[in-house]
Amino acid sequence: MARVIVVTSGKGGVGKTTTSASISSGLALRGFKTAVIDFDVGLRNLDLIMGCERRVVYDLINVVNGEANLNQALIKDKHCENLFILPASQTRDKDALSEEGVEKVLKELEHMGFDYVICDSPAGIEKGAVMALTFADEAIVVTNPEVSSVRDSDRILGILQSKSRRAIEGREPVKEHLMVTRYSPKRVEEGEMLSYKDVQELLRVPLIGVIPESDDVLQASNQGTPAIHLKDSDVATAYQDVVARFLDEDRPLRFVAYEKPGILKRLFGGK
Amino acid sequence: MSLLSYFFGSKPKTASVAKERLSLIIAHERTTNRAPDFLPALQRELIEVISKYVNVGVDDIKVQLEKQDNCEILEVNITLPEQPTR
Numbered sequence: 002m003a004r005v006i007v008v009t010s011g012k013g014g015v016g017k018t019t020t021s022a023s024i025s026s027g028l029a030l031r032g033f034k035t036a037v038i039d040f041d042v043g044l045r046n047l048d049l050i051m052g053c054e055r056r057v058v059y060d061l062i063n064v065v066n067g068e069a070n071l072n073q074a075l076i077k078d079k080h081c082e083n084l085f086i087l088p089a090s091q092t093r094d095k096d097a098l099s100e101e102g103v104e105k106v107l108k109e110l111e112h113m114g115f116d117y118v119i120c121d122s123p124a125g126i127e128k129g130a131v132m133a134l135t136f137a138d139e140a141i142v143v144t145n146p147e148v149s150s151v152r153d154s155d156r157i158l159g160i161l162q163s164k165s166r167r168a169i170e171g172r173e174p175v176k177e178h179l180m181v182t183r184y185s186p187k188r189v190e191e192g193e194m195l196s197y198k199d200v201q202e203l204l205r206v207p208l209i210g211v212i213p214e215s216d217d218v219l220q221a222s223n224q225g226t227p228a229i230h231l232k233d234s235d236v237a238t239a240y241q242d243v244v245a246r247f248l249d250e251d252r253p254l255r256f257v258a259y260e261k262p263g264i265l266k267r268l269f270g271g272k
Numbered sequence: 273m274s275l276l277s278y279f280f281g282s283k284p285k286t287a288s289v290a291k292e293r294l295s296l297i298i299a300h301e302r303t304t305n306r307a308p309d310f311l312p313a314l315q316r317e318l319i320e321v322i323s324k325y326v327n328v329g330v331d332d333i334k335v336q337l338e339k340q341d342n343c344e345i346l347e348v349n350i351t352l353p354e355q356p357t358r
Contacts, residue, residue: 147290148290148293148294151294151298152294152297152298152301155298155301155302156301159302189287191285192285192286192287192288193285193286193287194287195287195290195291195294196287199287199291203291203294203295203298204298
């Protein structure tokens with residue numbers, strides 16, 4: 002059975018696509034055959050983050066409409082053997098995605114032997130976002146430690162619990178995971194930022210990981226390399242931990258405690 | 273005063289303000305946004321029935337569904353006028 006995972010948040014700009022790219026890469030690195038689908042019809046960006054923008058020929062809507070088959074539309078990732086990207090369409094027709102169409106694509110991916118299908122949701126609570134979460138077995142809710150992001154995450158959790166197929170059919174509910182991104186232990190320590198514990202307490206969803214705020218994320222997207230591949234980067238390590246926890250491995254939280262720089266470091270600078 | 277609070281570190285932390293505001297708004301939105309679809313209709317019909325006997329307005333009846341773990345509580349709150357008309 003292919004496991005369908007939606008990466009969602011409600012609010013935009015919190016790191017959904019960055020997370021989709023890194024988690025799908027991480028699962029592929031672990032040997033799982035993985036597909037990552039961009040559901041942001043009209044505003045596709047996963048292709049840029051994955052660095053395959055110049056190889057896009059067909060997209061999700063082409064497959065749904067039967068203008069191309071899945072094999073033609075899936076782009077093989079340049080870093081991982083087992084990873085395939087299905088880009089979103091740049092059409093402005095918001096109704097191009099239908100529930101039947103998405104279901105057909107997911108079924109076909111399953112027949113092709115995929116272990117995981119990651120659905121990169123658009124922001125908002127409109128059709129595209131609902132379509133991305135409809136068939137989910139698990140959900141990764143990406144949240145910044147900031148008021149509007151936390152509130153929107155709660156909204157999207159409500160939608161997961163009412164509009165997903167699992168909810169509608171009364172099956173076992175979608176397994177939810179909370180991921181806190183752009184986390185700054187220093188600002189938390191200083192009382193300027195909600196702690197991951199605060200966010201978890203507010204949203205009441207099990208925590209799968211905390212990704213520290215880092216310049217590396219911009220560096221990664223500049224180059225079209227998912228952040229998980231970066232060398233000597235806290236962000237890459239944090240994403241690897243998330244993938245491990247997702248696969249039920251036990252990993253303690255890292256990068257959540259603030260260490261005061263020592264006197265030497267303060268005097269002589271350094272990173 | 274500001275000098276004192278500077279030394280004693282009693283500056284209000286914005287993170288705790290954020291948490292308090294969020295816990296209020298999220299609790300509120302959970303009860304309104306996640307309410308089942310029949311609640312508004314139920315409220316309307318209740319008003320119709322009750323206003324047959326007592327003079328109550330739309331705002332005097334509040335219907336709320338609360339969830340505590342596995343237990344759902346339907347709370348109907350009717351504010352009666354001081355003197356029943358009749």
